[in-house]
Amino acid sequence: MKVLIFALFVVGAYSCGSPAVTPVLSRVVGGDDVRPNSWPWQVSLQYRSGSNYYHTCGGTLIADSWVLTAAHCIGSRTYRVYLGKHNLNDNEADSIAIAPAKIIVHEQWDSYRIRNDIALIKLETPVTASHAIMPACLPEDGHILDHDSPCYVTGWGRLWTGGPIADTLQQALLPVVSHANCSRPDWWGSLVTNSMTCAGGDGQLASCNGDSGGPLNCQAADGSWEVHGVVSFGSSMGCNYAKKPSVFTRVSAYSAWISDVMARN
Numbered sequence: 001m002k003v004l005i006f007a008l009f010v011v012g013a014y015s016c017g018s019p020a021v022t023p024v025l026s027r028v029v030g031g032d033d034v035r036p037n038s039w040p041w042q043v044s045l046q047y048r049s050g051s052n053y054y055h056t057c058g059g060t061l062i063a064d065s066w067v068l069t070a071a072h073c074i075g076s077r078t079y080r081v082y083l084g085k086h087n088l089n090d091n092e093a094d095s096i097a098i099a100p101a102k103i104i105v106h107e108q109w110d111s112y113r114i115r116n117d118i119a120l121i122k123l124e125t126p127v128t129a130s131h132a133i134m135p136a137c138l139p140e141d142g143h144i145l146d147h148d149s150p151c152y153v154t155g156w157g158r159l160w161t162g163g164p165i166a167d168t169l170q171q172a173l174l175p176v177v178s179h180a181n182c183s184r185p186d187w188w189g190s191l192v193t194n195s196m197t198c199a200g201g202d203g204q205l206a207s208c209n210g211d212s213g214g215p216l217n218c219q220a221a222d223g224s225w226e227v228h229g230v231v232s233f234g235s236s237m238g239c240n241y242a243k244k245p246s247v248f249t250r251v252s253a254y255s256a257w258i259s260d261v262m263a264r265n
């Protein structure tokens with residue numbers, strides 16, 4: 001009996017995508033401040049300038065030592081990963097900054113055509129899960145979300161045209177746009193590939209560049225949250241330009257790459 005209880009505890013301690021503080025799922029088309037710690041896999045990727053660090057991109061904790069982000073977020077700077085944050089300007093007891101041990105950018109990252117916009121950061125030390133820090137689940141390999149699936153983008157960057165660069169984490173409902181619709185000639189056409197997911201657009205909110213690298217969070221049937229997308233690009237015409245939804249790297253197209261990188265590093 002003791003063994004069984006212990007086993008259950010271990011499973012619970014390492015679960016993903018089930019925050020202790022559940023997010024407020026607003027159906028309102030508009031960005032909202034999030035309930036603190038309700039997206040505990042959201043990280044702030046920051047770069048050093050002088051003696052300070054500045055937020056540059058979002059990212060997603062997917063295992064105790066691994067953070068998923070966009071390749072275009074990575075340059076030659078010195079970075080740190082801030083976990084458990086809600087307000088970037090506050091000293092928050094449950095938050096922790098960890099230096100990357102390694103940053104692995106996808107070998108076929110193509111910054112010209114924006115292909116394979118995905119990178120993994122291995123943390124110098126693993127994080128301990130808490131109510132403020134927990135990994136998101138990864139989607140099933142190859143899983144394609146239905147058109148109009150209700151997903152949420154989260155980040156500290158601009159979530160909508162004219163929206164703020166926020167101190168407190170924001171969320172916005174972004175319904176998925178099918179590949180068939182997103183790749184129409186008057187939408188994104190051939191700029192959008194099968195390894196990408198589109199969400200929002202057409203008068204809806206869409207993420208802006210400030211959210212690069214951050215998660216597109218979608219709820220699985222069992223209630224757990226999966227990171228289905230990594231914010232990749234949007235329209236230079238504005239964040240919610242008609243027929244130009246936000247484009248995400250489709251995480252389920254990179255399942256093999258992710259497990260391979262994690263196994264080899």
Ligand SMILES: *[C@@H]1O[C@H](CO)[C@@H](O)[C@H](O)[C@H]1NC(C)=O
Binds near residue numbers: 147178180181
């Ligand atoms: C394209 O979008 C329309 C309008 O939202 C929707 O009714 C239709 O099902 C979509 N097509 C596909 C193939 O998903």
